[in-house]
Amino acid sequence: MHIHKLKKYYFINEFNRTHLINLNKNISFIWRNKDKETPINTLIKLRDFCKKNQRSFYISNNVKLAEKINANGVYISSTNRNLNLRIHKLKKKFKILGSAHNFNEIKIKELQNIDEIFLSPLFKEKTNKQLNIYRYLKLRGITKMRDISLGGINNKNIKKLNMIKPFGFAGISYFE
DSSP states (O other), rough: GGGGSSSSEEESSOHHHHHHHHHHEEEEEEEOOOSOOHHHHHHHHHHHHHHHHOOOOOEOOHHHHHHHTTOSSEEEOOOOOOOOGSSSOOOOOOEEEESSHHHHHHHHHHHTTTTTEEESSOOOOOOSSSOHHHHHHHHHHTSSSSEEESSSSTTTGGGHHHHHOOSSSEEGGGGO
Protein backbone atom coordinates (compact mmCIF):
# COMPACT_ATOMS: atom_id res chain seq x y z
CA MET A 1 0.00 0.00 0.00
CA HIS A 2 1.27 3.44 -0.86
CA ILE A 3 0.31 6.62 0.96
CA HIS A 4 -0.59 8.38 -2.30
CA LYS A 5 -3.39 5.85 -2.89
CA LEU A 6 -5.15 6.66 0.41
CA LYS A 7 -8.17 8.95 0.62
CA LYS A 8 -7.05 12.26 2.15
CA TYR A 9 -9.01 14.83 4.15
CA TYR A 10 -7.72 18.26 5.16
CA PHE A 11 -9.46 20.18 7.97
CA ILE A 12 -9.47 23.88 7.10
CA ASN A 13 -10.82 27.00 8.78
CA GLU A 14 -10.04 29.61 6.15
CA PHE A 15 -10.25 29.82 2.39
CA ASN A 16 -6.69 30.49 1.25
CA ARG A 17 -6.93 29.88 -2.48
CA THR A 18 -3.16 30.20 -3.04
CA HIS A 19 -2.42 27.43 -0.54
CA LEU A 20 -5.27 25.11 -1.55
CA ILE A 21 -4.64 25.29 -5.29
CA ASN A 22 -1.10 23.95 -4.82
CA LEU A 23 -2.21 20.83 -2.93
CA ASN A 24 -2.57 17.40 -4.49
CA LYS A 25 -5.85 17.05 -6.40
CA ASN A 26 -7.10 14.03 -4.43
CA ILE A 27 -7.34 15.90 -1.12
CA SER A 28 -10.88 16.60 0.12
CA PHE A 29 -11.57 19.59 2.37
CA ILE A 30 -13.55 19.65 5.61
CA TRP A 31 -14.59 23.11 6.76
CA ARG A 32 -14.26 23.22 10.55
CA ASN A 33 -14.25 26.72 11.96
CA LYS A 34 -14.70 26.36 15.72
CA ASP A 35 -13.84 29.93 16.68
CA LYS A 36 -16.34 32.03 14.77
CA GLU A 37 -19.31 31.96 12.46
CA THR A 38 -18.44 31.64 8.80
CA PRO A 39 -19.96 33.98 6.23
CA ILE A 40 -21.98 31.91 3.77
CA ASN A 41 -20.32 33.64 0.82
CA THR A 42 -16.94 32.22 1.96
CA LEU A 43 -18.40 28.71 1.96
CA ILE A 44 -19.93 29.25 -1.48
CA LYS A 45 -16.57 30.45 -2.84
CA LEU A 46 -14.89 27.38 -1.34
CA ARG A 47 -17.60 25.08 -2.76
CA ASP A 48 -17.17 26.63 -6.21
CA PHE A 49 -13.38 26.29 -5.94
CA CYS A 50 -13.77 22.60 -5.04
CA LYS A 51 -16.17 21.92 -7.91
CA LYS A 52 -13.92 23.69 -10.40
CA ASN A 53 -10.91 21.70 -9.16
CA GLN A 54 -12.79 18.39 -8.84
CA ARG A 55 -12.42 18.10 -5.07
CA SER A 56 -14.90 17.05 -2.40
CA PHE A 57 -16.05 19.58 0.18
CA TYR A 58 -17.63 18.86 3.57
CA ILE A 59 -19.08 21.06 6.33
CA SER A 60 -18.52 20.19 9.97
CA ASN A 61 -21.56 19.45 12.20
CA ASN A 62 -24.21 21.24 10.15
CA VAL A 63 -26.27 19.04 7.83
CA LYS A 64 -28.70 21.82 6.88
CA LEU A 65 -25.90 24.21 5.91
CA ALA A 66 -24.10 21.49 3.95
CA GLU A 67 -27.32 20.79 2.04
CA LYS A 68 -28.07 24.48 1.55
CA ILE A 69 -24.73 25.24 -0.09
CA ASN A 70 -24.72 21.92 -1.96
CA ALA A 71 -21.58 20.53 -0.31
CA ASN A 72 -20.59 16.92 -0.94
CA GLY A 73 -21.49 16.03 2.62
CA VAL A 74 -21.05 16.67 6.30
CA TYR A 75 -18.49 15.74 8.95
CA ILE A 76 -19.96 14.84 12.36
CA SER A 77 -17.56 15.22 15.28
CA SER A 78 -17.33 12.65 18.07
CA THR A 79 -19.15 14.99 20.46
CA ASN A 80 -22.19 15.25 18.17
CA ARG A 81 -24.57 12.51 19.32
CA ASN A 82 -27.62 13.63 17.34
CA LEU A 83 -29.36 10.52 15.98
CA ASN A 84 -31.74 12.45 13.69
CA LEU A 85 -29.19 13.26 10.99
CA ARG A 86 -31.03 11.43 8.21
CA ILE A 87 -34.43 13.02 8.92
CA HIS A 88 -33.84 15.37 5.99
CA LYS A 89 -34.16 14.02 2.48
CA LEU A 90 -30.50 13.97 1.57
CA LYS A 91 -29.33 13.85 -2.02
CA LYS A 92 -28.01 10.47 -3.14
CA LYS A 93 -24.31 11.32 -3.21
CA PHE A 94 -24.39 13.28 0.06
CA LYS A 95 -21.79 11.63 2.30
CA ILE A 96 -21.75 11.63 6.10
CA LEU A 97 -18.34 11.38 7.73
CA GLY A 98 -17.82 11.07 11.48
CA SER A 99 -15.16 10.67 14.14
CA ALA A 100 -14.86 8.45 17.18
CA HIS A 101 -12.37 7.77 19.95
CA ASN A 102 -13.81 4.64 21.54
CA PHE A 103 -16.31 1.77 21.25
CA ASN A 104 -19.34 3.78 22.46
CA GLU A 105 -18.73 6.60 20.00
CA ILE A 106 -18.36 4.10 17.15
CA LYS A 107 -21.77 2.63 18.01
CA ILE A 108 -23.31 6.13 17.97
CA LYS A 109 -21.73 6.80 14.57
CA GLU A 110 -23.21 3.55 13.26
CA LEU A 111 -26.65 4.71 14.42
CA GLN A 112 -26.00 8.01 12.62
CA ASN A 113 -25.37 6.04 9.39
CA ILE A 114 -21.86 7.37 8.93
CA ASP A 115 -20.21 6.37 5.64
CA GLU A 116 -16.59 6.72 6.82
CA ILE A 117 -15.26 6.84 10.38
CA PHE A 118 -12.30 8.92 11.50
CA LEU A 119 -10.58 7.03 14.33
CA SER A 120 -8.48 9.27 16.52
CA PRO A 121 -6.13 10.28 17.97
CA LEU A 122 -3.79 7.81 16.33
CA PHE A 123 -0.47 9.45 17.24
CA LYS A 124 -1.26 12.73 18.96
CA GLU A 125 -2.15 12.94 22.62
CA LYS A 126 -4.81 15.51 23.41
CA THR A 127 -7.59 15.26 25.96
CA ASN A 128 -8.41 11.80 24.63
CA LYS A 129 -6.04 8.94 25.21
CA GLN A 130 -3.77 8.22 22.25
CA LEU A 131 -5.04 5.19 20.38
CA ASN A 132 -1.73 3.81 19.13
CA ILE A 133 -1.71 1.23 16.36
CA TYR A 134 -2.99 -1.74 18.39
CA ARG A 135 -6.03 0.05 19.85
CA TYR A 136 -6.72 1.55 16.43
CA LEU A 137 -6.85 -1.90 14.83
CA LYS A 138 -9.08 -3.18 17.64
CA LEU A 139 -11.57 -0.31 17.13
CA ARG A 140 -11.50 -0.73 13.37
CA GLY A 141 -12.34 -4.40 13.82
CA ILE A 142 -15.67 -3.66 15.52
CA THR A 143 -17.17 -1.75 12.60
CA LYS A 144 -17.71 -2.27 8.90
CA MET A 145 -17.31 1.44 8.11
CA ARG A 146 -14.29 2.54 6.08
CA ASP A 147 -11.63 3.84 8.49
CA ILE A 148 -9.80 7.14 8.25
CA SER A 149 -6.75 7.66 10.49
CA LEU A 150 -6.68 11.00 12.31
CA GLY A 151 -4.48 12.66 14.88
CA GLY A 152 -0.85 13.68 14.83
CA ILE A 153 -0.05 12.39 11.35
CA ASN A 154 3.05 14.10 10.00
CA ASN A 155 5.95 13.47 7.61
CA LYS A 156 7.87 11.59 10.34
CA ASN A 157 5.17 9.01 11.14
CA ILE A 158 3.13 8.79 7.92
CA LYS A 159 4.90 5.58 6.87
CA LYS A 160 3.45 3.89 9.97
CA LEU A 161 0.08 4.00 8.19
CA ASN A 162 1.41 1.13 6.05
CA MET A 163 1.13 -1.07 9.17
CA ILE A 164 -2.59 -0.43 9.69
CA LYS A 165 -3.65 -0.04 6.05
CA PRO A 166 -6.49 2.45 6.57
CA PHE A 167 -8.90 3.54 3.85
CA GLY A 168 -7.51 7.05 4.27
CA PHE A 169 -6.14 9.66 6.63
CA ALA A 170 -6.97 13.19 7.73
CA GLY A 171 -5.20 16.05 9.34
CA ILE A 172 -4.18 19.67 9.40
CA SER A 173 -0.43 20.06 9.91
CA TYR A 174 0.47 17.34 7.38
CA PHE A 175 -1.03 19.44 4.58
CA GLU A 176 0.26 22.84 5.71
